[in-house]
Amino acid sequence: MPNFIDRRLNPKDKSLGNRQRFLKRAREELKRAIKEQVKTDKIADVDAAHGVPMPKRGAGEPTFQPSSGSGDREYILPGNREYMAGDKLQRPKGGGGGAGGRGAGHGESEDDFQFILSRNEVLDLFFEDLELPDMVKLNLKETVTYKPHRVGFSTAGTPTNINVGRTMRNSFGRRIALQRPSEATVKAVADEIAALEAAEELSAPNRRRLQALREELEQLERRRRRISYVDPVDIRFNRFERQPLPNASAVMFCLMDVSASMGEREKDLAKRFFVLLHLFLTRRYERIDIVFIRHTDEAHEVDEETFFYSKQSGGTVVSTALEEMLRVIEERYPANLWNIYAAQASDGDNISGDSERCSTLLRDLMRLCQYYAYVEIIDERETEIFGSTDNGTSLWRAYRTVDGAVPNFQMTRISKPADIYPVFRRLFTRQPAVRTRK
Numbered sequence: 001m002p003n004f005i006d007r008r009l010n011p012k013d014k015s016l017g018n019r020q021r022f023l024k025r026a027r028e029e030l031k032r033a034i035k036e037q038v039k040t041d042k043i044a045d046v047d048a049a050h051g052v053p054m055p056k057r058g059a060g061e062p063t064f065q066p067s068s069g070s071g072d073r074e075y076i077l078p079g080n081r082e083y084m085a086g087d088k089l090q091r092p093k094g095g096g097g098g099a100g101g102r103g104a105g106h107g108e109s110e111d112d113f114q115f116i117l118s119r120n121e122v123l124d125l126f127f128e129d130l131e132l133p134d135m136v137k138l139n140l141k142e143t144v145t146y147k148p149h150r151v152g153f154s155t156a157g158t159p160t161n162i163n164v165g166r167t168m169r170n171s172f173g174r175r176i177a178l179q180r181p182s183e184a185t186v187k188a189v190a191d192e193i194a195a196l197e198a199a200e201e202l203s204a205p206n207r208r209r210l211q212a213l214r215e216e217l218e219q220l221e222r223r224r225r226r227i228s229y230v231d232p233v234d235i236r237f238n239r240f241e242r243q244p245l246p247n248a249s250a251v252m253f254c255l256m257d258v259s260a261s262m263g264e265r266e267k268d269l270a271k272r273f274f275v276l277l278h279l280f281l282t283r284r285y286e287r288i289d290i291v292f293i294r295h296t297d298e299a300h301e302v303d304e305e306t307f308f309y310s311k312q313s314g315g316t317v318v319s320t321a322l323e324e325m326l327r328v329i330e331e332r333y334p335a336n337l338w339n340i341y342a343a344q345a346s347d348g349d350n351i352s353g354d355s356e357r358c359s360t361l362l363r364d365l366m367r368l369c370q371y372y373a374y375v376e377i378i379d380e381r382e383t384e385i386f387g388s389t390d391n392g393t394s395l396w397r398a399y400r401t402v403d404g405a406v407p408n409f410q411m412t413r414i415s416k417p418a419d420i421y422p423v424f425r426r427l428f429t430r431q432p433a434v435r436t437r438k
Contacts, residue, residue: 030117148240157237170234180227181220189217250285250370251333252278255321255344258294258312262347266377267308270345273375273420277343285339291328295321297351301328316349318395322361335368342372348393355398362399366406374399374411375420382415 083089153166196202196210254274256262262270281288292307293299296314299321325342333340342365350358366372376396391397392413403411414420 147243149243150238151241152239153236154239155236157239161237161240163236163238166236167230167234170236171230174231174234175227175229178227179223180229181224186217186220186224189213189220193217249287249289249337250281250339250341251289251291252281253291253293253325253328253340253342254307255293255295255325255342256307257296257316257318257321257346257349258307258310259296259316259349260313261316261349262377266345266347269377269414269417269420270375271308272417273345273373273414274343276420277341277373281341289333291325291333293321293324293328295324299324315351317354318346318350319354319357319361322358322365326361326365329368340369342369344372344374346374346376346395347378348376348395350393350395352394355394358395359398359401362402362409363406366402366409370408372406372409374409376411376413378413378415380415 153163193210193213196206196213199206202210252274256267256270278288278290290304292302292304294302294307294312295316295318296312297317297320298314301324302310321344329335329340362372376393396411396413399411402409412419
C-alpha cells in the first residue's frame with residue numbers, strides 16, 4: 001500500500017493542512033465576503049491579497065481537554081500560601097468550563113478576526129462563479145513573465161557566464177602583487193645567455209656572468225610555474241537576477257450605460273466583466289491605464305467610484321460614449337504608442353436612429369483597437385428567447401454587422417456570471433489581430 005507524504009512547505013508558524021481544512025469550513029463565508037469586496041474594490045485591486053473578517057464562532061481548531069466538572073486532577077500552583085497538600089478545593093459554580101466562557105463584561109463576547117487570503121486564494125473564489133476552464137484559471141493566476149538581467153559579478157557560476165574582462169583584470173593585479181616574472185624579463189635573460197654562449201672564448205668574468213644568468217633564469221621559470229597566469233581566485237562570472245519583462249503599455253477603456261434601466265444586478269455583472277478583462281491584460285502588460293466612460297444621453301470620463309456608484313438619470317445615446325472614447329484616444333493614447341483595449345456593457349437600450357451611427361463609429365474605433373468586447377446584459381428570463389438568436393435590440397443588430405467584418409471584435413449576451421467567459425475565449429486562445437489602417 002503506497003504511503004503519501006505531504007512535503008509542501010508550511011507558512012511561518014502555521015499548518016498548511018489545518019489552513020486548508022479551515023478554508024473548506026469557511027468557504028461560504030469567504031465567498032460572500034469576496035463577492036462584496038469585488039463590488040466595492042477597484043478593478044485593479046481585485047486580484048490582490050485581501051483581509052476578510054471572519055466570525056470567531058467555529059473558527060477554532062478542534063481540541064480535546066479534560067472536563068472541569070468531573071475526575072480527579074492535581075495542580076501545581078506556584079506561590080500558594082493558602083492551601084496544603086491534601087486540601088480539597090470547592091468545585092467552581094456554573095458547570096463545565098472551556099474555551100467559550102463569558103467575557104469581562106455582560107454576555108458572551110466573540111470578536112471577529114481578519115483572515116488574510118493570498119492572491120491565488122482570492123482568484124480561486126472569484127473564478128468559481130465564472131466557471132472558467134482550469135487552464136484559464138492557471139494562466140490568469142500566473143505572475144508576470146521574467147527575464148534574466150545583469151546585476152554584477154559572482155565567484156561561482158557556469159563556464160558560459162565567465163566574464164573574461166573582469167577575470168583578466170583580477171589576474172593582472174594578482175600577478176603584479178606577487179611579482180610574477182613577465183615574459184619580456186625571461187626573454188631578456190635568455191637572450192643574454194644565448195649571446196654569451198655564442199662567443200668562441202669566454203673570459204673569467206663572462207663565465208661567472210653566464211653562470212649567474214643561468215641560475216637567475218632557472219629561478220624566474222620556477223617562480224612563473226609557481227604563480228599561475230590565471231588562478232581560480234581570479235575568475236568572475238556574470239551574475240543575473242530575474243526581473244519583470246518590460247512590455248509595451250496598454251490602456252483599457254470601460255464603457256457603460258448608467259441610465260435608469262441599468263440596475264444593481266446589471267452593474268455587478270458589468271464589473272465582473274471589466275475585472276476579467278483586466279486580469280487578462282495584466283498577464284501581458286506591465287503598465288495598464290484604465291479609462292472609465294459612462295453615458296446616458298451624454299458621455300463623460302469619470303473615476304472608478306463615480307463610474308459604478310454615482311446615480312444619474314436621463315435617456316440613452318450610446319454614440320456619445322464612442323465619441324468620447326475617440327476623443328480620449330486622440331488626446332492621450334495614440335494608437336502607435338499604446339495597445340488599446342475596450343469593453344462595453346449595456347442593456348441594449350438606445351435612442352431611435354442612433355444605433356447606425358454607433359456602427360459607423362465602432363468601425364473607426366476598430367482600426368485603433370487591439371480588441372473590443374461588447375456584452376449586452378439581459379434578464380435570465382430572456383435567455384431562452386435571445387440566447388441563440390440574432391434578434392434583439394437595435395444596438396445588438398447594428399453591432400452584429402461589425403462582428404462579422406472585424407476579427408478583433410467580440411460580442412455576447414450575458415445574464416449570469418458564468419456567461420462572461422465565452423466573450424474572452426478568442427482573446428485568450430489567439431493573439432490579437434494586427435491593426436490595419438487606411
